[in-house]
Amino acid sequence: MRDYLKLFFTLALILFFNSCDKEETKSEDSKSSSSTENLYFGYKPPGLIPEIFVPRKETSKEWKLGNANAVDMKEFYFTYTGDNPFEDPVVVYRNEGNYYRVNKYSFKHNPSDNNILYSRWNYIERTDTGWSKIKSLGPMFDREDWGIMVMSVSSKGTFVFDDYKSNDVIRMSRIVNGKREEPKLLGDHINTGKWTAHPFIAPDESFLIWGSEREEGYGMSDNYISFRQEDGSWGPAINMGDKINSELVENGASLTLDGKYLHFGRSEEKVKEDGSTYWETTKYWVDAKIIETLKPGD
Numbered sequence: 444m445r446d447y448l449k450l451f452f453t454l455a456l457i458l459f460f461n462s463c464d465k466e467e468t469k470s471e472d473s474k475s476s477s478s479t480e481n482l483y484f485g486y487k488p489p490g491l492i493p494e495i496f497v498p499r500k501e502t503s504k505e506w507k508l509g510n511a512n513a514v515d516m517k518e519f520y521f522t523y524t525g526d527n528p529f530e531d532p533v534v535v536y537r538n539e540g541n542y543y544r545v546n547k548y549s550f551k552h553n554p555s556d557n558n559i560l561y562s563r564w565n566y567i568e569r570t571d572t573g574w575s576k577i578k579s580l581g582p583m584f585d586r587e588d589w590g591i592m593v594m595s596v597s598s599k600g601t602f603v604f605d606d607y608k609s610n611d612v613i614r615m616s617r618i619v620n621g622k623r624e625e626p627k628l629l630g631d632h633i634n635t636g637k638w639t640a641h642p643f644i645a646p647d648e649s650f651l652i653w654g655s656e657r658e659e660g661y662g663m664s665d666n667y668i669s670f671r672q673e674d675g676s677w678g679p680a681i682n683m684g685d686k687i688n689s690e691l692v693e694n695g696a697s698l699t700l701d702g703k704y705l706h707f708g709r710s711e712e713k714v715k716e717d718g719s720t721y722w723e724t725t726k727y728w729v730d731a732k733i734i735e736t737l738k739p740g741d
Contacts, residue, residue: 484526488704491736493687493729496706498527506534507573520567522574533560533567535577554646554700555598563591563604583616583625595697598646602626605640605653613642613653632680638664643697650734651677654694662690666707668737681737687729692722698731705731 481488485499505525520535533550550560550567558569564585568575579585590608597603602616604626612634614626628634629651636657643652649671656664665688669677687693687707696707706728713723 483704489729491686491730491733493707493727496726496728498726520574520577533562551594551596553596553598553600561594561596561602563594564589583623593641593643593695595643597644597648599648601644601648603642603644603651605642607640611637611639613639615644630677633667633669633677635680636660638694641694641696645698646702652683652696654692654696655680657682661685661688663692664694666693666696668734670738678739681739683737686733687727703731704728705733 486496505523506521507524508519508521520533522533550562552560560567560574561580564580565577566580567577584591584602584604588608589606591604592607594602594604600618604614606612606614613629615629616626617624633639633651633653636655639653639655641654645651650668651671652666652668654664655667657667660682666683667680668683669680672678682688683696687696689709692710693707694710696705698705706726708724708726710722710724712720714720
């Protein structure tokens with residue numbers, strides 16, 4: 444039975460990577476032509492102009508079965524152990540009856556504690572043997588009337604998350620006097636516009652980035668940023684400009700773990716031969732120093 448399970452999980456992971464081949468078929472020649480100096484995990488880093496990020500093709504050896512000692516066949520997952528700083532660290536397989544649904548979750552960790560990973564209303568904990576089963580954050584976040592897509596966590600343990608079931612809003616929950624406070628809506632200057640979602644809070648809580656479609660924007664959803672003020676409030680929403688935003692959909696911005704680079708997605712609706720449509724997302728990255736250029740002048 445144990446050999447059967449090992450074979451099953453191996454095949455599941457292989458099938459997942461085969462399905463991802465289309466977005467990872469760029470030539471390896473571009474890497475070999477670059478100098479090994481000044482590389483970032485093997486990648487030539489961008490400057491203040493965003494560049495398309497093309498990840499290296501991964502292998503199954505870079506993924507490890509989570510909760511291996513007590514696998515639940517209703518839901519199991521693999522954690523990423525490679526060196527791609529932009530890779531979502533968890534792939535989840537959930538039994539939907541007669542098939543397994545594959546979800547590449549964007550789990551986030553508290554920058555000051557890498558023993559817990561958070562995703563939406565769930566989390567997993569590092570154990571002596573790997574990672575725990577997927578757990579719920581409890582009724583404060585795991586609610587039928589809320590639709591959390593992205594959960595971002597600061598070094599202080601502050602949660603910032605979106606909610607598509609409540610007219611696309613962003614909420615925040617802090618730890619005050621050692622206790623988790625009830626989530627609160629952020630101000631109207633942040634919760635304004637359409638498709639307000641995909642928040643990212645800086646590890647030190649100095650700024651907040653999110654996506655939103657507004658009349659003054661460049662087209663569809665743009666990335667916006669708000670800087671923390673001296674009194675602790677959030678400053679005005681600032682469009683991140685035409686270097687990052689365009690007439691297409693931009694969202695999902697966040698920093699690499701070391702804070703050196705900002706990455707985000709640019710999505711465009713495509714039409715198939717049969718007339719049906721789908722969304723295609725291209726990943727970009729840019730030097731995080733671009734954030735400093737967006738701060739309002741004194």
